[in-house]
Amino acid sequence: MPLSFSSSEIYETIRMVQMENLDIRTITMGISLRDCAGGKPGRLRQRVYDKICRCAQNLVQTGVEIEQDFGIPIVNKRISVTPVALIADGYSPEDFVQLAQTLDRAAETTGVNFLGGFSALVHKGMTAGDASLISAIPSALSTTERVCSSVNVATTKAGxxxxxxxxxxxxxxxxxxxxxxxxxxxxxxxxxxxxxPEDNPFMAGAFHGVGEPECVINVGVSGPGVVLRAIQKHPGADFGTLATAIKQTAFKITRMGELVGRAASHKLGVPFGIVDLSLAPTPAIGDSVADILEAMGLERCGTHGTTAALALLNDAVKKGGAMASSYVGGLSGAFIPVSEDAGMIAAVEAGALSLDKLEAMTCVCSVGLDMIAVPGDTPSETLAAIIADEAAIGMINGKTTAVRIIPAPGKKEGDLVEFGGLLGRAPVMKVHPFGAAAFVTRGGRIPAPLQALTN
Amino acid sequence: MLLFADDQDNRVIVTVLGKDKVGIIAGVTGVLAQVNANILDISQTIMQEFLVMVMLVDISRCHVDFGTLKNLLMAKGEEIGVQVNAQHEEVFRFMHRI
Known part of the structure; x- marks a missing residue:
């Protein structure tokens, strides 16, 4: 039987993988822990550990096999679980810390690098279990390596x-x-x-939502380097041409995600959930969303015009990606984490990119203020006000927004914080010196907006 | 959906990229012959001074598993100074066709 594609198509694929950092960012197995609930904390921990290890025992090995078969790197194999506040409601904060340590051990046993789901959904109010979980977060995250935590504090429907x-x-x-x-x-x-979102495969915000099946495979794609290259091929092109080039590239990237997701699902005998159409940068040179924006014609990411450039990029990625996959979900949009993107770091260090501009950018892309280091003496009320601003953008625009911010202890503006690996390094950014304590401590809820009344 | 049907699972694309010289095809096809992998189609072009060769290979009767075959091909590539890749055919079908 003859070749059904041209050698130029074959070489395009190989170039994307070998020279432009195309990879599958993560295969994330979602595992429901709802059937583990009940009984004494010790028994719950044993059931949780056993179930995770049973469901995910072949996950990492399968990922490695798929990498080998298709020649496409799969950077991370991860697990997301039911928000643990749901399965351990009524337990004490100490019980939750021990549960986090159990999750950490399960992650280590299965060989995944992160496990998400030390989470609570409290957008309208908190149960006793939610409150226990949240108060356990600092100890849980400081005594575990692989556990990720998330808390949902707002929705368009709830305020x-x-x-x-x-x-x-x-x-x-x-x-x-x-x-x-x-x-x-x-x-x-x-x-x-x-x-x-309840089916997000990306860390640190992944968890296995309540509407999800027993076990599922979700895939997150990557590929800022491939999009950058496509844009560089059209230096003076008008916006229509630019958008088309991005769409065509996003289509191809997403097809790889779809292929890997289906292969993993097939090999593991677990249903395929979604492909998350995200452009996820890494600290590697050339794998940067900021570089893409600059290739569109901005002198520096963060200058005037950045929001418009990002809006075009984000929309074109979605349009191209949506055609390529049968099920799209998760966060699906360009990520703009500062510490994980060499171009963003350079833009901050050059004084071009500020926290305020990043906030504006989150209006038009996923996800939010991500991996941002701020001075260690930033008051908790100021951090809360930053979260409130982001939540307001998400609530009013019916989109996901998030805050992952690091008040680096002992560090001040201009210092550099090193996390290493995929988490990268972050220049400490300036926050406004004026307080918002009287606002954020009023108490209660900001009511759901008119946008919530869609029925 | 034909994905992962048996016949396709057994077809891989072997690509060779490198400076043209005597013996590249002989070297690579020699490895395939040794392990009983059947070449279904082969095409090559010279772009500037680089040889670009693409082979569609059936590995259903291959004596070794795909991982081993890949390693053998890459070792041979290193020996003769070219880059050799082997990937399942689905990768290309999926990326470029809907």
């Missing part, structure tokens, strides 16, 4: 739970303090969400 927002400001400070010897790295594993 913003400002009590939870204020609390999370304090929890972030505490988490930073407990991991002060490592520049507050605990906060890099903690995300505060508005409109959190």
């Amino acid at each position: 913003i739970n400002m009590d939870a927002v204020a609390l999370m400001g304090r929890i972030i400070k505490e988490t930073a303090a407990l991991t002060a010897d490592r520049d507050g790295i605990g906060c890099a594993k903690l995300v505060v969400f508005c409109n959190v």
Whole structure:
């Protein structure tokens, strides 16, 4: 039988993988822990450990096999679980810390590098279990390596739970303090969400939502380097041409995600959930979303015009990607994490990119203020106010927004915080010196907006 | 959906890229012959001074598993100074066709 594609197509694929950092960012197995609930904390922990190890025992090996078969790197194999506040409601904060340690052991046994789901959904209010979990977050994140935590504090339908927002400001400070010897790295594993998706494969915000099946495979694609190259091929092109080039590239990237997701699902005998159409940068040179924006004609990412450029990029990625996959979900949009993107770091260091501009950018892309280091003496009320601003953007625009911010202990504006690996390094950014304490501590909820009344 | 049907699972694309010289095809096809992998189609072009060769290979009767075959091909590539890749055919079908 003859070749059904041209050699130029074959070489395009190989070039994308070998020279432009095309990879599958993550295969994430979602595992429901709902059947583990009940009984004494010790029994719950045993059931949780056993179930995760049973469901995910072949996950890492399968990922390695798929890499070998298709010649496409799969950077991370991860697990997301049911928000543990749901399965351990009524337990004490100490029980939750021990449960986090159990999750960490299960992650280690299965060989995954992160496990998400130390989470609570408190957009309208908190149960006793939610409150216990949240107060356990600082200890849980400082005594585990692989566990990721997230808290949803707002939705378009419910409004913003400002009590939870204020609390999370304090929890972030505490988490930073407990991991002060490592520049507050605990906060890099903690995300505060508005409109959190239930099938997100990306860390640190992944968890296995309540509407999800027993077990599922979700895939997150990557490929800023491939998009950058496509844009560089059209230096003076008009916006229509530019958008088309991005769409065509996003299509191809997403097809790889679809292929890997289906292959993993087939090999593991687990249903395929979604492909998350995200452009996820890494600290590697040339794998940067900021570089893409600059290739479109901005002198520096963060200058005037950045929001428009990002809007075009984000929309074109979605349009191209949506055609390529049967099921799209998760966060699906360009990520703009500062510490994980060499171009963003350079833009901050050059004085071009500020926290305020990043906030504006989150209006037009996923996800939010991500991996941003701020001075260690930033008050918890200011952190809460930053979270409230992001939640408001998400609530009003019906989109996901999130805050993953690190008040690096002992660091001040202009210092550099090193996390290493995929988490990268972050220049400490300026926050406004004017307080918002009287606002964020009013208590109660910001009511759901008119946008919530869609029925 | 034909994905992962048996016949396709057994077809791989072997690509060779490198400076043209005597013996590249002989070297690579020699490895395939040794392990009983059947070449279904082969095409090559010279772009500037680089040889670009693409082979569609059936590995259903291959004596070794795909991982081993890949390693053998890469070792041979290193020996003769070219880059050799082997990937399942689905990768290309999926990326470029819908």
